[in-house]
Amino acid sequence: xxxxxxxxxxxxxxxxxxxxxxxxxxxxxxxxxxxxxxxxxxxxxxxxxxxxxxxxxxxxxxxxxxxxxxxxxxxxxxxxxxxxxxxxxxxxxxxxxxxxxxxxxxxxxxxxxxxxxxxxxxxxxxxxxxxxxxxxxxxxxxxxxxxxxxxxxxxxxxxxxxxxxxxxxxxxxxxxxxxxxxxxxxxxxxxxxxxxxxxxxxxxxxxxxxxxxxxxxxxxxxxxxxxxxxxxxxxxxxxxxxxxxxxxxxxxxxxxxxxxxxxxxxxxxxxxxxxx
Amino acid sequence: xxxxxxxxxxxxxxxxxxxxxxxxxxxxxxxxxxxxxxxxxxxxxxxxxxxxxxxxxxxxxxxxxxxxxxxxxxxxxxxxxxxxxxxxxxxxxxxxxxxxxxxxxxxxxxxxxxxxxxxxxxxxxxxxxxxxxxxxxxxxxxxxxxxxxxxxxxxxxxxxxxxxxxxxxxxxxxxxxxxxxxxxxxxxxxxxxxxxxxxxxxxxxxxxxxxxxxxxxxxxxxxxxxxxxxxxxxxxxxxxxxxxxxxxxxxxxxxxxxxxxxxxxxxxxxxxxxxxxxxxxxxxxxxxxxxxxxxxxxxxxxxxxxxxxxxxxxxxxxxxxxxxxxxxxxxxxxxxxxxxxxxxxxxxxxxxxxxxxxxxxxxxxxxxxxxxxxxxxxxxxxxxxxxxxxxxxxxxxxxxxxxxxxxxxxxxxxxxxxxxxxxxxxxxxxxxxxxxxxxxxxxxxxxxxxxxxxxxxxxxxxxxxxxxxxxxxxxxxxxxxxxxxxxxxxxxxxxxxxxxxxxxxxxxxxxxxxxxxx
Numbered sequence: 001x002x003x004x005x006x007x008x009x010x011x012x013x014x015x016x017x018x019x020x021x022x023x024x025x026x027x028x029x030x031x032x033x034x035x036x037x038x039x040x041x042x043x044x045x046x047x048x049x050x051x052x053x054x055x056x057x058x059x060x061x062x063x064x065x066x067x068x069x070x071x072x073x074x075x076x077x078x079x080x081x082x083x084x085x086x087x088x089x090x091x092x093x094x095x096x097x098x099x100x101x102x103x104x105x106x107x108x109x110x111x112x113x114x115x116x117x118x119x120x121x122x123x124x125x126x127x128x129x130x131x132x133x134x135x136x137x138x139x140x141x142x143x144x145x146x147x148x149x150x151x152x153x154x155x156x157x158x159x160x161x162x163x164x165x166x167x168x169x170x171x172x173x174x175x176x177x178x179x180x181x182x183x184x185x186x187x188x189x190x191x192x193x194x195x196x197x198x199x200x201x202x203x204x205x206x207x208x209x210x211x212x213x214x215x216x217x218x219x220x221x222x223x224x225x226x227x228x229x230x231x232x233x234x235x236x237x238x239x240x241x242x243x244x245x246x247x248x249x250x251x252x253x254x255x256x257x258x259x260x261x262x263x264x265x266x267x268x269x270x271x272x273x274x275x276x
Numbered sequence: 277x278x279x280x281x282x283x284x285x286x287x288x289x290x291x292x293x294x295x296x297x298x299x300x301x302x303x304x305x306x307x308x309x310x311x312x313x314x315x316x317x318x319x320x321x322x323x324x325x326x327x328x329x330x331x332x333x334x335x336x337x338x339x340x341x342x343x344x345x346x347x348x349x350x351x352x353x354x355x356x357x358x359x360x361x362x363x364x365x366x367x368x369x370x371x372x373x374x375x376x377x378x379x380x381x382x383x384x385x386x387x388x389x390x391x392x393x394x395x396x397x398x399x400x401x402x403x404x405x406x407x408x409x410x411x412x413x414x415x416x417x418x419x420x421x422x423x424x425x426x427x428x429x430x431x432x433x434x435x436x437x438x439x440x441x442x443x444x445x446x447x448x449x450x451x452x453x454x455x456x457x458x459x460x461x462x463x464x465x466x467x468x469x470x471x472x473x474x475x476x477x478x479x480x481x482x483x484x485x486x487x488x489x490x491x492x493x494x495x496x497x498x499x500x501x502x503x504x505x506x507x508x509x510x511x512x513x514x515x516x517x518x519x520x521x522x523x524x525x526x527x528x529x530x531x532x533x534x535x536x537x538x539x540x541x542x543x544x545x546x547x548x549x550x551x552x553x554x555x556x557x558x559x560x561x562x563x564x565x566x567x568x569x570x571x572x573x574x575x576x577x578x579x580x581x582x583x584x585x586x587x588x589x590x591x592x593x594x595x596x597x598x599x600x601x602x603x604x605x606x607x608x609x610x611x612x613x614x615x616x617x618x619x620x621x622x623x624x625x626x627x628x629x630x631x632x633x634x635x636x637x638x639x640x641x642x643x644x645x646x647x648x649x650x651x652x653x654x655x656x657x658x659x660x661x662x663x664x665x666x667x668x669x670x671x672x673x674x675x676x677x678x679x680x681x682x683x684x685x686x687x688x689x690x691x692x693x694x695x696x697x698x699x700x701x702x703x704x705x706x707x708x709x710x711x712x713x714x715x716x717x718x719x720x721x722x723x724x725x726x727x728x729x730x731x732x733x734x735x736x737x738x739x740x741x742x743x744x745x746x747x748x749x750x751x752x753x754x755x756x757x758x759x760x761x762x763x764x765x766x767x768x769x770x771x772x773x774x775x776x777x778x779x780x781x782x783x784x785x786x787x788x789x790x791x792x793x794x
Contacts, residue, residue, distance in 0.1 A: 009588040010600045013581070016657065017607050023629055024610075024618055036627040080350040087346035099347070101780075106358055108714050108775045110746050110768045114361035116368075116753075116761055121361065128312040128321075146357025149350040151711045158707075178342055179291055209613050209721065217414075225613045232617060240621070247614040254609045 024244045033241025049241035050249075059246060061220045062227040065137065066206050067253050069223060073141045074201035077148035078194055084153050086182050089160035090168065100157070107150045115214055118143065122215070135221040140212065144205055152197040159193035160186065195264035202257050206250070224250045295336065302332055328352070369765035372542050375758040377524050381538040385501040388508055388526070388536050390476040390483035393495035402484065403449035404492040406472055407431075407457040412464045418457065419477055421484060421492055422449040429454070432477030432484055450490065465489045508534065546766035559739035559748070560767075564774075566648070567744045571717040574655040575709055581656060582663025583701070587693070590671045601668075608661035616725035619654045623726075641730045644741035651726055651742050655716070663712075670704045671697070710782045714775050723747045745771050 019040075026042035027035075033049050053059045087093075088100055122143075126133025133139055167189075168181040176184070187194075209225040216222045222230070228246045231239045306329040313322045335341060335348060371377075403422040408415035419432040422445055429443040429451055443454040451459065465472065466489060476483040482497040499510050507518040508526045517526035517534050525537035550560060585604060589597050607615070622629040623640040631637060641647045674697055682692040716722075722744075723729060729740030729747050739748055745767065753764030 003591065003593050006588040006591060006594045009584060010594075010604070013585055013660075014600070014603055017604055017661075019629075020615060020618055020622065020657065021606055021610065023622065024615075035621055035624075038629075040629060040633065080353070083346040084350045087343040091343040091346075093343040096343075103354075104711075104779070105776050106354070106362065108718075108779065109362045109365075109772045110718050110720075110749065114358075114365050117361035117364040118357070120364075128316060128318070129309065142353070143357050145353045147354075149354050153350075154707065154711075177291070182346075203608075207612050224611070228614055229617075236621075243614070244618070247611060247618070250611040250614060251609050254611070258609060 024247055027241055027244040028248050030241050033238070035237045035240035038240060038244075049245040053242045053245050053249075057227065057231065057242070058220055058222070059227065059249075062222050062224050063249065065216075065221060066224040066250070069137055069140055069144070070202050070206040070253070072137075073144040073205050074198050076141070077145055077152070077201050078198045080145065080148040081150075081153045081197065082156055082187065082190070082194060083182075084149055085156035085160050086186060088153070088157045090165075090186075100154070103149045103153055104151065107147065115211065118211065119214055135216055135218045140215050143211060143215065144208070152201065155197055156190065156193050159190050163189050192264040195261040199257055199261050203254055206254065299333060299336060302329065365765050366769060368762050369546055369769055370541055370543060371539055371762045372524050372537075372545075373539050373762040373765075374760040376535050377537045377539050377762075379538060381519070381524075384526075384536045384538040385508070386478050388499055388534055389497040389501065390478045391536070392498035392510075393476060393483040393485060394498055395487070395493050395495045399496070400494045402492045402494070404486055404488075404490050405451040405454075406460045406465045406468075406486075406489065407451070407454060408460065409457060412458055412460050413467070415458070417460075417468065417471055417475055419475065419484065419486070419492060420451045420454055420457065420459075421477075422451060424449050431457070434475065434477070437477055437479060437484065462489065542762065546763045547769075549763065550766055550770060559736060560745075563739060563743055563745055563748055566741070567717060570648075570652065570655075570744060571713050571719075573652050574659060574716040574719070574722075575713045577652065577656050578659035578663045578712070579667075579705075579709060581660040582665075583667045585660070585664045586667035586671055590668065604664060605661040607657055608665070612658055613721060613725060615658065616654065616721055619657070620726045623650050641727045641742075644731060647727050647731055647742045651722060654726060655719070655722055658722075659712070659716075666705060666708055667701065670701050673704075674700050706782070706785075710779050713782075714779050717744075717775050717778075718746045718771065719744065720746050720750065724750070 023038070023040055026040060027038040028049055029042050029045040029047075030038050031044045031046040031048055033052070084103075088096060122134055122139060125139065130136075131138065132142060163186060168176075168185055171181050171185050172178075206223075207225060208223075209229065212223045212226050213229070216226055224246065228243055228250070231246070232243045306325060309325055310322060313319075313325065332348065335344060401424070403424060405420040405422070407418050407420050409418065410416060416433070420440075420443065421430045421432055421437070422428070423430070427445055427449065429440055429445060430437050431440050431454075432438075440454065444452045446452045453459070460468070469489065472486050472489065476485050479494060482495045484492050484494045486492050496511075498512060499508050501508050505516065505518065507516045509516045515528060517528045517532070519525075520527045521540060522542075523533075523537070524540035526534040588594070589600055594600075625631060625637070625639045625642070628640070630640070638646060640650045678696050678700075682696050683689070687695065723742055724747050727740070727742045729743040729751070731742075732738075732740040738751055743751075749764045749767045749771070752760055752767065
């Protein structure tokens with residue numbers, strides 16, 4: 001019984017972890033659907049909030065927008081980041097150290113202030129190329145890809161460093177080009193860290209609010225954070241049940257991606273974290 | 277793994293095909309992007325586009341510059357959507373850019389004149405039709421104005437008035453159809469009446485404004501710019517406001533300033549203002565201290581909790597480990613923006629869950645200490661699962677034999693953890709802790725979606741007890757008191773320097789930097 005403290009810690013944390021989630025679930029099922037009538041244990045259960053959510057708002061479009069934008073931009077950003085990580089890990093060139101550090105530092109500039117500049121840039125872009133302007137998937141995805149090089153590039157570079165150099169050296173001796181080394185030898189070996197960064201990027205993008213809020217103004221082009229925020233920004237009490245229902249549904253894609261990638265994730269966190 | 281020469285031919289031809297397709301796509305996109313640029317005679321943009329495309333083609337066709345081939349896609353996106361906006365923002369820190377100081381002096385003069393337009397006896401009357409070039413509910417508005425005498429139709433917007441030829445005019449003088457414009461019906465127009473009232477079409481002697489939704493008048497400007505004295509003169513009172521090129525505003529002898537000014541460079545003025553103005557410097561320091569406390573408490577707290585849990589569950593003897601792990605990372609799967617709003621409502625004084633549950637009546641966001649405690653608690657909830665996952669991963673990677681060896685040497689379990697496991701963990705996790713610190717230092721959502729900076733002291737409604745520098749800056753930049761982008765940009769440069777210095781200093785202490793040098 002010397003292990004009792006382990007259960008004690010875990011159970012205490014479980015209470016803390018699950019309390020807000022249970023509250024969200026019961027608020028979503030609460031037939032009255034208001035904040036003031038929401039309690040920890042629901043007094044009744046109905047799917048009315050879910051029905052209202054799909055009937056009265058454009059939740060369906062928000063959901064599709066969010067999933068497409070988050071999936072495409074996180075997949076693309078992982079690929080772009082992996083390319084850069086390969087160069088930083090395997091190649092020696094002038095400006096490598098400066099490049100690595102500036103990739104990290106540029107991300108530390110408070111992004112939201114640049115929103116004024118981003119707004120001005122995309123006002124011009126919308127005039128010239130409406131296909132990638134405001135209220136479009138492609139415009140927002142491009143904008144998010146601007147942040148593809150960042151902390152994730154560092155995580156990946158760390159992982160690339162753990163793959164023995166002898167592997168690609170022997171392949172090069174056998175006549176493989178640098179592209180073949182990257183695509184056929186290294187990428188399969190670093191799959192775990194690709195999964196981890198993909199998950200982090202997916203969660204980051206599907207939660208992004210500030211830029212999306214400026215960028216997407218049409219009711220049908222909004223993402224989940226922008227749309228759901230609009231629900232409680234004005235009618236906070238009355239729409240609370242709908243908001244919680246939307247929150248639960250928003251968690252589904254994240255959980256699915258987590259499940260999909262979970263096979264790799266423990267490996268990725270392990271080896272990505274401990275290195276050298 | 278070894279690529280045999282025999283296999284190589286088909287592989288490289290597949291690679292060649294992919295390369296051709298991608299480069300072809302690049303050229304196709306460049307051609308598609310070039311047409312609007314040519315149409316709008318945006319020659320600078322066209323040159324940049326051609327240079328970038330040419331550069332990319334060269335880069336991927338030459339066998340040289342291998343690292344750059346891998347860095348180019350990310351770098352181009354980084355420059356376009358991060359570096360460029362950041363530099364633009366940084367450059368506004370040296371100007372007075374903001375509400376009342378947006379455009380050029382010329383634009384300010386036009387704005388002053390049109391704003392002072394009043395209807396005087398003898399003002400010319402027109403028939404007004406409101407139209408738009410875009411969507412009737414959101415597109416930018418224009419006035420279609422019919423001169424009742426000549427039935428000539430003009431189109432007017434904030435840039436001025438010009439005649440149009442192909443418009444059909446009804447018997448009352450209202451335009452019934454105009455090529456290229458969508459007319460607003462009565463319902464659409466009245467829904468946007470505020471915008472219609474605000475629209476003034478500048479004319480040489482004043483401006484045309486609406487009176488109601490179907491009539492317009494050409495009023496006379498009460499204030500006129502005179503080039504001889506470089507000043508604005510009020511035609512009725514005779515008072516003058518002289519242009520001050522340093523402040524970017526028209527200033528009267530008694531110090532009175534006109535609201536519409538223009539954008540001028542102010543050098544380091546915004547920076548010295550942050551440091552010297554006591555009304556700003558005081559809250560800035562106080563906010564900075566709390567900002568550090570928040571970032572350190574959030575990062576340190578989540579790490580401590582996550583590590584404790586990881587260690588607790590890192591024993592094969594604990595039953596139900598898998599179930600614990602799945603349930604414990606659930607907060608990570610919930611959308612954080614939504615959960616921040618839910619937490620805000622859980623802390624509600626009157627019907628919040630927390631007061632209900634504990635039977636208390638605490639006004640959580642009313643007092644500085646409780647509000648700070650509350651936002652840190654919320655961060656702990658949001659952040660510990662990530663640390664738990666990362667620490668679990670790191671723990672499994674540390675060979676169990678190491679700790680067991682120390683046990684055999686006589687060290688206690690705690691001693692073995694502290695001397696062997698923890699140092700190894702810290703080496704691995706420090707980079708993540710630093711980036712978590714940098715993230716929390718600028719964690720805008722954590723404050724903006726919960727307390728919004730509250731509680732505010734009575735004497736300073738612009739700076740609350742839970743305000744981070746970034747939410748404080750946001751209020752200055754976009755807040756109700758009139759936007760001051762230039763000043764906000766100066767503060768954000770300070771924020772950037774602080775975070776960058778702290779992070780760089782911490783990195784120097786880890787082995788990561790050595791690897792960068794390797």
